[in-house]
Each structure stands twice: as structure tokens, then as C-alpha cells.
Amino acid sequence: MKKITVRAKTAKKLRGGYPLLVAEDLLTELSEDDFARFFDEKGQTLGTGYLSKQNKGVGWLLDSSSVKIDHHFYVEKFVNARVLRANFYQDELTTAFRLFNGEGDGLGGLTIDFYNGFAVFSWYNQFIYSQKKAIVKAFQAVFPDIKGAYEKLRFSDAALESQHIFGEEAAEPLLVMENGVTYATYLNEGLMTGIFLDQKNVRGALANGLAVGKSVLNMFSYTGAFSVAVAVGGAKQTTSVDLAKRSLEKTRQQFEVNGLDLAQQKIYVMDVFSYFNYAKKKKLTYDLIVLDPPSFARNGKKTFTVAKNYGELVEDAVDRLENNGILICSTNAANVSAQKFHQIVLAALTKSDVAFELLKTEHLPDDFCVSRAFPEGDYLKVLFIQIKK
Template structure:
């Protein structure tokens, strides 16, 4: 295991157990894809690995001088399983995060649970190279898992998704969350059909927030928010997404819950185009959900949360019913919770409306976040009543 020297600026954060290793933390050239021991002079700081990924150069795994092997992985999986014991007992929810990367002590890997099946996501080439030991450790700790799939979230391989072991999941695989059914596909590219980190937001829609209200779901993807709202008693849902596949996927989410898709409205179009359409038709909505991708391109037009989220808020205010609610959400890692709230408030101020932020959500408990790495809690959601 290679010994790597850390510069003075980084010593304190690693002593606190901060897990993310950045290139600028190190005084020497980065070795490619290897386990390392971090030192400040003669002082040992911790054990980890280096491998380039979108978040940085690698991960600190332990403050102790240890071997990273199958026994280490088993220990981490066992700790993660114990933390989620109550989720396995919840009869109304059968999909959740089993293992949350650095939050559970192994940056670069997440594992999600879908009604008896597991989905591994590998975020760099080195952690993927440890797959044999990691998967065997997982199978020892989770023998009840029927089968598993893997998602490749780094460049260099010629596939995105593949079966990993065990039985094949049915297509669609129906999972339940807060009593609502969702159709998922575990081997259809990087996505499965539902973003599990939005469980609490969908739960609010199911448990009364949407009751009797008209809902507009922008960037609707497979319509999960719309299905939750309809299940929760919404008077009408409207789903808007530019991707053509969203139409059939959204209809399916209604159908698996016994809701006639023809009773709901689904549009395949650009969201800003829909805002203009709604204004021309003098449409209004009592509840608007805004959960865009961090970055998107439509022809020559680009959208990024950091630059353009305020525009979504302004456009939403223009078609919001009296005393309507906006659910403003982002998972953009480059936008802090403080900056996000400032952007939203600035946009509301431009429209000259009074408002109350009556609820805030972040990652649900199954997306365990390490105390030493609070930025791992990337989800920011504001529930805003415009008065």
C-alpha cells in the first residue's frame, strides 16, 4: 500500500475523518488507482484509495492503519444493514437505499434495494476493480437478496447497466413506497424509473398535501410525483417532460395504481414552452413541483440549476392559483442549501409576492450521511406557500 504525503492545509480535515480526498490535498503526483496510506510527515492520518471521479481524487476509508479487504467490506455492509432494520420492517415501502457510499464508510459505491433485488452503482474504476471482494462480502451480509444489477457511473467501459448475480427481476418490477406502487426497470440504462431520494417529498403528497388540489409536475420523468399526488387525492395532475419516453412511463405509473391514465394530463414538451402555453390558456395550478436536472440542453438552449432555477420560480408564480404551493427541489451538488434558498427567495421577490417556507426536506434517513461530510446531504427541497 503506497504512502502519500498530505499538505498542511488538509491535515485537520482528515483528522476529523473527512472522507473526500482532493488532488490539491496531496504534495506528490497522484498514483493511479491504488490503496494508499495518508501521512503528514511521519504522522499516520488514515487508509483510503485514490481513483479519479467527478467528486475528487479518492476516499479516506478509515483513520486506522488497516487492510481494505473482504472482511472490511463485510463490516461496512453489516453496519449499514443494522442502521436500516426498520426499513425492512415497513410493509408500505419496499424500495430504499441499502448502502450510501461515504455515508456508510465506503465512498464510490451505493447499493439500492428494490423489492428483494439490489442495484449497485460504481462511481470510479478502482472501486469497480474491487468488485469480486465487495460483492462476495455483500452476499454474505445480505443472503436474502434474490438478484443484483450494476450501474457504471464512470467513463471507460462500454456498458452502463448489466445483471450482476442471481435471479432476473421481472419487468416491470413493482415496488412500493408509502403505499404507492411504482413500476421500475433494473436493467434499463442508468435509471430505474424512480429517484429514491425523493421519498419524503412524495410521502407529503400522498399524506394530504395534494388532496383536492390540481398539481403541475415539471421535469416529470416517469411521473412519480404525479402518481403520488393522484394517490393522495389530487383533483387533477399535469405532467410535463421533454423526453418522449415520459409519456408511456407516466401512464404506466398511474396504471399500476389503478388510476386511469386518461384521467390525467401528460405533455411531452419543453417546460418553458409549457409555461407559455399555460399563460396563453389562462391555466393555473394549486401545487407546482419543480425538480429539474442539474443541467439540461434543448437544442441551443441550456438550463442549469445554478444559473436558471430562479426563472422556474418566476414562471411558476405566474400560473399559481391563489394561496398555491410550490415545491422547489434540486440535487445539484454545486449549489449549497443556503445558495439555493437565496435564489428562490430572490425570484419570489422579483415577482413581488409574500410567501412562507413551511417545510424543508433533505435526504431521507436511508441515505445515511456521515457527520464528517455534511455536503453528502445534497438534496434541497423547499415547500413554499405563496400568499
């Protein structure tokens, strides 16, 4: 096991439970990926973890002692994770949720999601993936009821994106429930499954009546999950907009598996900003608008980032919102803090010269466990805002 010395400032963070390491933290030169024991500049032990580059940094602290990272270590992490999610197993209206949330459950670099009896592993760096055999064996010991599993390789040099790894193969589509709403998912279709489980609470609010009798515009709609939730919750009409061609078929399917009338649902495959221009020309307005863009997107020569362009979205949305309409602003951009996101939205609303009231905020649901020492892990930021013109 490697011995890695870190800077004094980093040592203080690690002692406080902060799990992530970046290149600037290390005084020992990086070489190949491996398990590591971390020390401060005085040679005092800080704990055990591993080094491997991923989008968040170069490694993770896993334990504050010199514990061996083996089968027993993984079993303990999975047992604790299962206990924490006992209530989700008992919820008959929800059959899809996060089983294991990386550093929030004590093992940075790995997440595992539950889809109606099946598990989906997501590996975020090469080294944690190299430990797959031991990790999956420990997982099966703690979750013997899992019918079968798939994996997503989310690191840049991965040879493939998705594959089946053990047990039964899931139906295509695999129907899951969330807050009583049915969603069609595909567990072996690239990196995505058809639904983002971190938005459970937002879809729950929509399905539980927030949009009763309202016309709803869902921008960056992907497979139309928000649209389906509001339709089940009593919306009078939905409009879903996404640039990806697959969104048309996938969104129709989501409505169909819930027995909803497609005649009341409009689906457009086009650029979101182009749709706002179209809606303005046609004098189309809405009672509720959902803005949930990817953190980064490119359309031709035009790029979109939350930090630079989200304000434009808010301004365009306010222009198409009815008086006393509701705007749901959402982002999963980890590089934009909750405070910064509030500032971006507030500045756009101020520029639009409207009165507004923040009705509520949402973050990650309880199954997405977040470490208190690592608040950056709570990446989801959602604002429900009523606009008064």
C-alpha cells in the same frame, strides 16, 4: 499500498473525519489508481483509503487507522449498514430504499439500492469497480436474502451502463412500493430505474394528503412519480411535463399500476419553459407546482443549470400558481449549497412581488446516511412554499 502525503489543511480535515480528497490536497504525484495510506507533512499516519478519479474528486479516506481493506472490512461496513436500516425492512408499505450510501456508510464511490428483493450496485470510479469481486462476495455474506443484483457503471470511461451480475433476474417492470404507492421500475434499462429513491419523503408528503382536491403541475416529471403520489393522495387532476419522449409511456404506466384513471391525468412531452408559455396563453393555473429539474440539461442550443436558471423556473411557476398555492422547489445539485439554493428561490419570489411562507424543508431520507464530517453528502434540498398573491 501507496504512501500519499497531503497538505496541512487537508490533514486537519481528514483527522476530523472528512473523507473526500481532491487533486489539490495531494503533495505526492498521482499515478495509477490504488489503495493508499495517507500521511501529513510530518509523516504522521492519517488513515487508509484509495485513489481514483470520479466526478467528486480523486479519492476517498476509508478508515482513520492502517487497517487492511479486505473481505472483513467490507463485511463490517455492510453489517453496520444493515443494522441502521432495520426499520425499513419492517415497513410493509415501502419495498424500495437505499441499502448502502457510499461515504455515509464508510465506503465512498459505491451505493447500493434495494428494489423489492433485488439489489442495484452503482460504481462511481474505476478503482472501486476493480474491487467488485471482493465487495460483492462480502455483500452476499451479509445480505443472503437478496434474490439477485444489477449494477450501474457511473464513471466516464465505463464500457457499459448496466448489467445483471448475480442471482435471479427481476421482472420488467419490477413493481415496488413506497409509502403505500406502487411504482414500476426497470433495473437493467440504462443508468436510471424509473424512480429516484432520494425523494421518498417528498412523495410521502404528497401521497399523505398535501394535495387533496388540488390541481397539480409536475415539471421535469421523468416517469411521473410525483404525479402518481399526488393522485394517490387525492389530487383532483395532474399535469406532467418532460422533454424526454419516454416520459409519456412511462408515466401512463405508473398511473395504470396504481389503478388510477388516466382521464384525469395530462401528460406533455415538451420543454418546460415552452409549457409555461403555453399555460400562460391558455390561462391555465394550478394549486400546487413541483419543480425538480436535473442539475444540468441541454435542449438544442439552450442549457439549464440550477445556479443560473432555477430562478427563472420559480418566476414562471409563481405566475401559473393560484393564490395560496404551494410551490415545491427541489434540487439535487451538489455544487449548490442549501444556503445558495434558498437565496436563489428567495430572490425569484422577491422579484415576483408575492408574499410567501416557507412551510417546511426536506433533505435526504434516513436510509441515505450522511456523515456528519461530510455535510456535502446531503445534496438534496427541497422547499415547500405557500404563495400568497
